[in-house]
Amino acid sequence: IDNMDYDEKNDYYICKNSKKLFANKIINRKSKTGYKSEITCYTCEECHDCQYKSSCIKENNSKIFLENRTKNLQVSKLFHEKRKENLKRIISPEGCELRMNRSIQAEGALAQVKQNMKFRRFLSRGKENVISECIIVAIAHNISRLHNKIVKNKRGIYLIFVMHKFT
Ligand code: SF4
Structure with a gap:
């Protein structure tokens, strides 16, 4: 996420290969401690033939071959917003x-x-x-x-x- 550009207006990320990752679903999570968070999932549909694929997509013991896989991101928008606010305060x-x-x-x-x-x-x-x-x-x-x-x-x-x- 930190290595990608984000288009806030249209809500998509742009990867190293200049492809767009669009939001396709929202997951509601609850941690062991009871903290609830909303996670937005982004997917890139144009990962085939990408030269950066092996470094961009983690193996994570996936049974699907790398050539058939696409990049997925899970982002908590609230977390990133708060992190940005915090960084601003910390370096002020x-x-x-x-x-x-x-x-x-x-x-x-x-x-x-x-x-x-x-x-x-x-x-x-x-x-x-x-x-x-x-x-x-x-x-x-x-x-x-x-x-x-x-x-x-x-x-x-x-x-x-x-x-x-x-x-
Ligand atoms: S694997 Fe997909 S998301 Fe990653 S750099 Fe290539 S096109 Fe972009």
């Missing part, structure tokens, strides 16, 4: 700022706990005890962070802004 200046802050916060917390607090191993055994230990370490880390913020007069500041890096 605000998205870059948030991702950078996320990595600083996560990496910083791990470094602080592992290196500065010398917390390398759990002292207890058993799921419940380990969770309790985690919570105690997190509380200690948060108190330490709060203390630093108070000392540096940085309370209420949650993000580091370096907009100039992305503009």
Whole structure:
């Protein structure tokens, strides 16, 4: 799908061989977790004699010979729409700022706990005890962070802004 062009107005994909894949049916699916999705199936009717066929159509243990097969695509339009929206947000200046802050916060917390607090191993055994230990370490880390913020007069500041890096 990512390697094909899509004509949104007429709802068809164009493959590497400049052939069109038209929508021919819609399937409603329900995942194991109960999530319902609508899948649009696209088919290319002009795959015969295509030089890209062996790389374009996957074998998938099909009993039909490759020369008799056609390319089929299954697309969740909602998924692709959301993915496009997400990508736009992720690569926006605000998205870059948030991702950078996320990595600083996560990496910083791990470094602080592992290196500065010398917390390398759990002292207890058993799921419940380990969770309790985690919570105690997190509380200690948060108190330490709060203390630093108070000392540096940085309370209420949650993000580091370096907009100039992305503009
Ligand atoms: S196999 Fe079909 S869909 Fe794939 S490139 Fe060839 S013509 Fe296009």
